[in-house]
Amino acid sequence: MNPSPDSPRAPRHASLLLRCPLRAGVAAELTQLVQAHGGRILYHDQHVEAEEGQYFTSLKWDASDMTLTDADVAKRLAVIGGKSPAAEWSLHYSDRPLRMALFVSRDPWCLYDILARVSSGEWQVEVPLVVGNHLDLEPVARQFGVPFHHFPMTKDTKEEVETRQLELLKQERINFIVLARYMQILSGRFVQAYPNNVINIHHAFLPAFPGAKPYHSARERGVKMIGATSHYVTETLDAGPIIEQDVQRVSHRHSVADLVRLGRDLEKIVLSRAIWRHLQRKVIVLGNRTVVFE
Numbered sequence: 001m002n003p004s005p006d007s008p009r010a011p012r013h014a015s016l017l018l019r020c021p022l023r024a025g026v027a028a029e030l031t032q033l034v035q036a037h038g039g040r041i042l043y044h045d046q047h048v049e050a051e052e053g054q055y056f057t058s059l060k061w062d063a064s065d066m067t068l069t070d071a072d073v074a075k076r077l078a079v080i081g082g083k084s085p086a087a088e089w090s091l092h093y094s095d096r097p098l099r100m101a102l103f104v105s106r107d108p109w110c111l112y113d114i115l116a117r118v119s120s121g122e123w124q125v126e127v128p129l130v131v132g133n134h135l136d137l138e139p140v141a142r143q144f145g146v147p148f149h150h151f152p153m154t155k156d157t158k159e160e161v162e163t164r165q166l167e168l169l170k171q172e173r174i175n176f177i178v179l180a181r182y183m184q185i186l187s188g189r190f191v192q193a194y195p196n197n198v199i200n201i202h203h204a205f206l207p208a209f210p211g212a213k214p215y216h217s218a219r220e221r222g223v224k225m226i227g228a229t230s231h232y233v234t235e236t237l238d239a240g241p242i243i244e245q246d247v248q249r250v251s252h253r254h255s256v257a258d259l260v261r262l263g264r265d266l267e268k269i270v271l272s273r274a275i276w277r278h279l280q281r282k283v284i285v286l287g288n289r290t291v292v293f294e
C-alpha cells in the first residue's frame with residue numbers, strides 16, 4: 001500500500017553519540033553545526049569525566065530540512081570531535097533502522113519478549129535472523145516470521161562454526177548482536193568483530209555470581225536479593241561494560257526453581273532496557289564503564 005501524496009512525510013531524525021577530549025566550546029560548536037544548517041534540536045545531554053578529561057554528549061535533531069549533506073555533517077563532526085584516537089563518535093539516522101541478530105540456546109523468555117516488542121512496532125529495528133546452538137527455539141522464531149539458523153557447536157567445532165556465523169552476520173549486514181540467554185562463550189575473534197556491539201543478559205547482579213548457573217550459587221550463598229545484568233560482551237566472561245541492572249528481594253523460602261521463575265521477569269526487563277538504550281544511541285563506553293544517557 002503506497003501512502004497518499006499528501007500524507008505527512010515521517011521526520012528524519014539524527015542521533016549523535018560523541019566522546020572527545022574535553023575542551024571549551026565543543027558543545028556550542030556541535031549545536032551550532034545543527035542549528036546553522038536547518039536542523040531542529042530535539043534532545044541534548046552531556047557528561048564530563050573530569051579525571052580522564054573526556055567530554056560525552058548525546059545530541060538528537062530533526063534533520064528533515066538540513067542544508068548539509070550527511071557526508072558534510074560527518075566531515076564537520078570529525079573536525080569538531082578531533083582526529084585524535086581519543087575521540088569517537090557515531091551518527092545514526094532514523095530512516096536507516098539498525099539490524100539486530102538474536103543468539104539463543106534453550107531458554108525462550110527473552111526471545112519472546114524481544115520479538116514481541118519488535119513485531120508490535122515498539123522498537124524500530126530489523127531482525128533478519130535468529131541463531132541457535134539448539135533447535136528448541138526454532139518454532140518461536142517461525143511464529144514471528146524470523147529465519148532461524150541452527151549452528152550446533154562443540155568446543156572442537158567452535159572456531160569453524162563461529163567462522164560461518166560471522167560470514168552470515170556480514171552477509172545480513174548485522175549492526176549488533178543480542179545474546180538472549182545464549183549459553184556459548186564467544187571467542188575473542190568473534191567479540192572483536194563487533195566491539196561493544198554484542199549485548200548479553202547475565203542472570204545475576206554482576207560482579208556477583210559470574211559464569212554458568214548463578215541462581216544455584218545465589219541459593220547456596222543464601223542471598224536476600226537476586227539480580228540481572230545486561231552488559232556489552234568482552235572476551236572475558238561476564239566482565240564487559242554494564243549497561244543496565246536491576247534486583248528483586250528473595251528469602252529462605254525460595255528454591256532454585258523459584259529464583260529462576262522470579263529471575264525471568266528481571267532478565268526480560270533488564271535486557272529490554274539495555275537494547276532500548278542501545279537502539280536510541282544513548283550508551284557510550286569508556287574503558288570498562290558506560291555513560292548511559294536518559
Ligand SMILES: Nc1nc2c(c(=O)[nH]1)N[C@@H](CN(C=O)c1ccc(C(=O)N[C@@H](CCC(=O)O)C(=O)O)cc1)CN2
Nearest residue numbers: 183184185186200201202211212233234235236237238
Ligand atoms: N566472550 C563472552 N561470551 C559470552 C559471555 C561473555 O560475557 N563473554 N556471556 C555468556 C552468557 N553467560 C552468562 O551470562 C554464560 C554462558 C555460558 C557459560 C558456560 O560456561 N557455558 C558452557 C561452556 C560453553 C563454551 O565453552 O562456549 C559451560 O557451561 O561449560 C557461562 C556463562 C555468553 N557468552
